[in-house]
Amino acid sequence: MLIDGKPYRSIWREPDGDAVRVIDQTLLPHAFETTLLRTPADAARAITTMQVRGAPLIGATAAYGLAFAMREDPSDGNLARASAALLATRPTAVNLRWALERMQSVLQPLGAQARAAAAFTEAELLCEEDVATNAAIGRHGLSLIEAAASLAPGRPVRILTHCNAGWLATVDWGTALAPIYMAHDRGLPLHVWVDETRPRNQGAALTAWELGRHGVPHALIVDNAGGHLMQHGRVDLCLVGADRVTRQGDVANKIGTYLKALAAHDNGVPFYVALPSSTIDWRITDGLTEIPIEERAEAEVLEVAGRMADGGGQAMRVRIAPPETPAANFAFDVTPARLIGGLITERGVCPASASALATLFPDLALPA
């Protein structure tokens, strides 16, 4: 999407073909810097340090990581080792496993000497497909926004989103934000309520930045505020992304998504989850018991990153709690399918249920 009028993607291959470049998302919104990835270790580090994040972008980065590994050593042993190392970088998003399995299924049958070139080609294809997939999600989601607009003539459609499921979380377009960009680009008046999304503030740091750079009207709110807005009829639609979706439509997404889904349900606000089918984990059913939830460092809760509000404006971290206070930091929660109005996929919108998902993806669904 656009940064001040100039089109960007979140990951791209360098002209020399040797390396890929990503936007360092840990520095946003205070600095726009890119990082070069050349080795599997670079790719793994970019994922674990969250320079890149978002389920689809994690998958794309891991695919390039495996291509770097094949360039270093295309043996079966290294293919297995590098895949395992990349798979271990983050536990919750399933696109990571999906991307690595896809790469392995292409590379395994090949002779060692053919693997590096094939791996780069496949990683690039995976990225292009991600863009096309998200554009399709955008088109399907657009019809939901248009329906909401027809119920609210003369005023903007007010959409609440949580965390960042924008183009920064994917190669381009985003998942939850793809319909928003499409609607905005067609001149549909919108107002996006952006949850700040503690502890890492991806809403404040990434979603507000994306929407602002692209020119989409929005306002930042604390994660506590969405229920109040919905109680007072100030949200027409909730649109969020997903890190992993089970075969029955339970959704693991950024911590706090479940609370917003409860509020939407309590107030009759449609709650939609946008996801590429690569986010569906067909092997599991019950999200609450079967999706591992990453626990991260307590410093993410105890400290907040920002830019000095007075004076210099330099980036820094402040501690918000007393020195001896302990913290717990769960990165995701699971929203049960019963609270979800629908899933927006690249093949269309469907109810969050095993039968609807199996009907929409007969080629992917595993037998019950």
Next chain:
Amino acid sequence: MLIDGKPYRSIWREPDGDAVRVIDQTLLPHAFETTLLRTPADAARAITTMQVRGAPLIGATAAYGLAFAMREDPSDGNLARASAALLATRPTAVNLRWALERMQSVLQPLGAQARAAAAFTEAELLCEEDVATNAAIGRHGLSLIEAAASLAPGRPVRILTHCNAGWLATVDWGTALAPIYMAHDRGLPLHVWVDETRPRNQGAALTAWELGRHGVPHALIVDNAGGHLMQHGRVDLCLVGADRVTRQGDVANKIGTYLKALAAHDNGVPFYVALPSSTIDWRITDGLTEIPIEERAEAEVLEVAGRMADGGGQAMRVRIAPPETPAANFAFDVTPARLIGGLITERGVCPASASALATLFPDLALPA
């Protein structure tokens, strides 16, 4: 309660009787400083700047503010003017109006020359009653914690709380934290999940500080995390305070309380609200439409206050969003009575309903 072994209150009269001293809560947890209040303007400023906050403490501070006003000018005109000015400091908490009306009903019948002394006496009485009221809330709430403990032998009772309804929000004991202090002081093992409570982080700054200083085990969590903890059976009880309660038991409390009540309801976790009867607004019924919700400065959302995490450790504010991002800042939300397991008052625990409240407070309830 205790600060490192030494007993404190949140507001106290200076030995010379001329002024009152409060803990400057805007500086916690990074600095412990007290502020002297001598004039009605001092009291009003302490409330608006949130040096003092919490419905009961706001009421107590306003009562002293009116006493200062009577010392300056005990005329009927000034009694009305000063009351109006103090009433305008915060819109949502009803204890403010309650305290000022109580003061006026004592002062109005008196001759002007008797008003100043009577006002100080009444303000002091109001503070002492607040302490006794909260101690009673603590005793009634203790039985709920003991009941939870009997269901969980051999492990701590895990209580989730939102914002700060501790001794800092009252003259002493607190409302939601009073039962927790009593249980802890009796040796009942507890673990408190402390919501950080964006945007002002009263959980991280005040509740974590209070509990830490008094020695109560706890962990800080982001506001997004409570639903996940409840889904996984890691919360036995939710205990929160209130800024205003309607005659039918709807509760206005810090923004985000409603989301936690939804999660508690969805997971069968008992959700209790602790409040002195002075927090009940007997004139209104429907909290959603009848309680005014304060909107505060967007800087509270866009910036976070803390102490530099690396190096110097000085207090500062950091901006978390891009420079041009707008924000909306609603300070409270309303939890409908249907989501509340019970109200813990100084007279006992009752269901959140008009009939139960009228039965418990026949002397206060207005005819339907």
